[in-house]
Amino acid sequence: MELTRRELVAAFLGSAVAASACRRERPRAPVPGAIVDRAVDVGHKLRGGALPRAAEAQAVDVLVVGAGMAGLSAAWRLAAAGVKDVRVVELESEPGGTSRSGRNEVSAYPWGAHYLPAPLVDSGPVMRLLREMGAVTGVDAQGYPAYEEELLIREPEERLFYKGDWYEGLYLRAGASPAELAELERFEARMNAFAAARDAKGRKAFAVPTALSSDDAEWTALDKVTMARWMEAEGFRSPRLRWLVDYACRDDYGTTAEGVSAWAGIWYFAARQDGKGERSEGFLSWPEGNGRLVKQLLSSLAPGQVERDVLVHSVEPVEGGCRVDAVEAVTGKPRAYRARQVVLACPHFVAAHVVAPWREKRPEWLGAFQYGPWVVANLTLSEMPESHGFPLAWDNVFYESRSLGYVVATHQALRMDERGPTVLTWYLPMAGLDVKAERQKVLSAGYAEWEGLVMADMLPAHPGIAEQARRLEVMRWGHAMVRPTPGFLWGPARFAAQESLGESLHFAHSDLGGMALFEEANWFGVKAAEKALKGLGRADSSWL
Numbered sequence: 001m002e003l004t005r006r007e008l009v010a011a012f013l014g015s016a017v018a019a020s021a022c023r024r025e026r027p028r029a030p031v032p033g034a035i036v037d038r039a040v041d042v043g044h045k046l047r048g049g050a051l052p053r054a055a056e057a058q059a060v061d062v063l064v065v066g067a068g069m070a071g072l073s074a075a076w077r078l079a080a081a082g083v084k085d086v087r088v089v090e091l092e093s094e095p096g097g098t099s100r101s102g103r104n105e106v107s108a109y110p111w112g113a114h115y116l117p118a119p120l121v122d123s124g125p126v127m128r129l130l131r132e133m134g135a136v137t138g139v140d141a142q143g144y145p146a147y148e149e150e151l152l153i154r155e156p157e158e159r160l161f162y163k164g165d166w167y168e169g170l171y172l173r174a175g176a177s178p179a180e181l182a183e184l185e186r187f188e189a190r191m192n193a194f195a196a197a198r199d200a201k202g203r204k205a206f207a208v209p210t211a212l213s214s215d216d217a218e219w220t221a222l223d224k225v226t227m228a229r230w231m232e233a234e235g236f237r238s239p240r241l242r243w244l245v246d247y248a249c250r251d252d253y254g255t256t257a258e259g260v261s262a263w264a265g266i267w268y269f270a271a272r273q274d275g276k277g278e279r280s281e282g283f284l285s286w287p288e289g290n291g292r293l294v295k296q297l298l299s300s301l302a303p304g305q306v307e308r309d310v311l312v313h314s315v316e317p318v319e320g321g322c323r324v325d326a327v328e329a330v331t332g333k334p335r336a337y338r339a340r341q342v343v344l345a346c347p348h349f350v351a352a353h354v355v356a357p358w359r360e361k362r363p364e365w366l367g368a369f370q371y372g373p374w375v376v377a378n379l380t381l382s383e384m385p386e387s388h389g390f391p392l393a394w395d396n397v398f399y400e401s402r403s404l405g406y407v408v409a410t411h412q413a414l415r416m417d418e419r420g421p422t423v424l425t426w427y428l429p430m431a432g433l434d435v436k437a438e439r440q441k442v443l444s445a446g447y448a449e450w451e452g453l454v455m456a457d458m459l460p461a462h463p464g465i466a467e468q469a470r471r472l473e474v475m476r477w478g479h480a481m482v483r484p485t486p487g488f489l490w491g492p493a494r495f496a497a498q499e500s501l502g503e504s505l506h507f508a509h510s511d512l513g514g515m516a517l518f519e520e521a522n523w524f525g526v527k528a529a530e531k532a533l534k535g536l537g538r539a540d541s542s543w544l
Contacts, residue, residue, distance in 0.1 A: 051313045172399060403428045509521065
C-alpha cells in the first residue's frame, strides 16, 4: 500500500514533523539531486554465489582489505614502521568509509563522521596523528593538550529548534521547571562521578578508546541493562532529560536509550571528561568533517598503494600467509593476492561472507554484531537559511524530529554576519530496534521520497529554504554503525572477534570496540598492524 506524504514523513521523522510540515505545505518545485551511493548493489554480490578466481596471485607482504578508518590506520602504522610492500584494496571508488567527504563549488562537506572530540590525554595513536597534522600546539601545565584555534568549533556550537524558535544548547531549558533543572544537575553530577572513577590499577571506568576502560565488574555490570532501564531505576524521568540522553544515543550509536546498554550510554557522557567539571577542549572539525583525517592517513602512503573498486570475496589462510581473491567491481575481472600478512578491515557482517573458514562453519558469536542504517544528505543553498531565535550554529538540532538535524559545512570559514552560499549536512539515524526492517525502509525510498523528507524536516525551521535550495544529494548507509546493545560491549562475542585467525589474518574495524567512532577504528587498525609486524618478524615498539 502506497503511503500518503504525511504518512511517509511520520514513518521516518515522527508525527510531530509530519503535522508541522503539512500545516506549512505549499506548492514548490522539487530540489534537483540524486541518491549517490552504490555500495549496496556492489556489496550484495558477496551473497550472489561463487565469484571467479584468478589463476595467478600477486605476492605482497601485507594486504589491508578495506580503506575505511581502521584499514587506513593500519596502513599508516605499517608505513611508519618502514614496511614498503603494503597494498590496500577498497570496494568503493573513494577511501574513507563512513568518514568520506565530498566537494562542490561552494564547500567541502562530510558524508558521515564530521568531528573528532579533542583528546584530553597527550598519548596514543590519535594524538600522534593530530601532531602529524599540526593540530596540536602544545601541552599545558596540567598535561592537557592544546589545539589550533581554527580547528576547534567556534561559537555558537549548538542550538535546538522547538515549536517555532531556536534555543541555545542541546538541553531545552526554555520552560523547564525547577524540578527538571534539578534533575539535570543531579544527572550531570552522576556523570562527573563516573568520569572521575578509577579502578585499583588506575584505569578510568570509562575511557577512550574502550580498550583502556576498567574491566572491573562494578562498572561492566552496567552493560547488562539498557540505558533507558538504568535511567528509570535511578529516578531520571524528566522528558527533557530523557530526550537529551536519547539524542546522545542516536548521535553516537544510531539508536535510542532503549537499544543500547547503560555502560554505553554513560560512556557517552563520562569518557571524554576527567570528572573535575567541564574540562573539555571541545570538538575538532573541518568543512569535510573526518574526511580531513582520511586525507592525512592517505598522505602516509605512496601513490598506487590504495587500489579502488576492488571487491574482495574470499580470504583463505594457507601455508605462509593467506590467499585473497577479488574481482574488479566495475569490470568483473578476477584478481588474487598471496599475502604474508592480511589485515581484514571490514565489518564483521562482511567478514562472515569473506573469511573462508567462517563460510564453512560460521562462528556463533557473529550473531551478536548488529548494525544500524543511516541516511546522510547534503543540501546546497544559495545563501544561509533564515531562522527565528538563537542564531545559526555549527550543529542545529530539531527537538521533535527523529533526525539529528544538520551541521553547517561552512561554519568555520564564515563570520556570523556573512550570508553567502553554504552546504547543510543532514543526518537521519534509523533508530528502530529491528535493524532489518529499518534497513528495508531506507532502501525502499527513492530520491523523490528522500527529497520530500529532508525538506519536510527543514521547512518548519526555515520557511524560505525551498527558494534557496540548489541541489540535494543523498547517501544511504545500510550498515553504518555497530550498535552497543546490552551485553555486547563486555560480552564474549566482541573479544572473540578481536582474535587473529592463525598467525597471518588479523582483524581491524570500529565494530571491535563496539562503537562506530574514529578512536575505536584507529586503535584496532594500529593494533592489527602491530600484529602483522610481529608476523613479519619486525620488532617495533607499540603505539598503544
